[in-house]
């Protein structure tokens with residue numbers, strides 16, 4: 001497997017020797033070091049329980065490492081105001097509020113009224129193709145549309161870094177492929193950095209510029225694979241030899257971790 005060369009640019013975030021243990025003695029992550037370069041689309045790929053969500057939660061500041069540190073090199077020390085967006089597996093929309101109000105929420109929490117924020121909210125909805133549904137309620141939308149609202153809500157604060165925790169896992173395959181293309185288009189247009197958690201080898205290869213393969217018990221990185229296939233990626237890429245080559249490489253790395261686990265049991 002090709003190893004990814006060190007990032008040439010300063011990382012947007014650097015995880016340095018991170019260990020995370022829980023009070024029940026589970027070691028969710030052990031000595032994890034990972035630099036995420038600005039503009040990368042990085043997938044964290046691994047079996048259930050390898051600490052993918054824990055890593056995202058630590059980066060988001062929703063939990064603290066037991067050991068090690070998370071550094072944001074582009075920021076002045078102590079600034080602590082790294083703007084990031086988080087998209088979860090469930091769209092987590094407020095059912096009683098319109099699509100507009102759901103997307104407005106992060107700006108409202110920053111004290112921006114509807115009048116001030118209207119253009120930004122509509123812009124975010126436009127980007128996900130839902131400008132015509134601003135006055136609809138979540139119950140009136142399909143699963144894919146709800147997820148697009150969730151992406152618009154993450155986008156509305158214009159974060160540099162987008163964290164996505166298995167966002168498309170609950171969707172049917174056609175919708176999932178469509179959202180894969182939507183998220184790539186947004187990533188390419190907006191210059192985002194994305195960290196994307198998935199169980200799917202196929203999804204990780206289609207989307208990523210880099211795949212970090214993780215193993216469980218304890219959670220750790222076992223392979224770091226650069227996916228040197230050009231963007232924009234299209235359905236043609238899904239059926240190419242290059243795509244199947246990368247799928248095979250990622251799959252082998254993943255299965256090596258599973259075999260190791262079986263031997264340990």
Ligand SMILES: Nc1ncnc2c1ncn2[C@@H]1O[C@H](COP(=O)(O)OP(=O)(O)OP(=O)(O)O)[C@@H](O)[C@H]1O
Pocket residue numbers: 022023024026027028046047048049050051052053054055199219
């Ligand atoms: N709050 C917690 N308390 C105790 N153990 C936890 C807690 N959160 C996670 N864990 C454990 O830490 C390990 C890593 O969990 P995590 O959710 O990060 O894995 P994951 O790779 O995202 O799994 P999945 O793909 O199933 O979502 C698991 O063994 C999990 O049971």
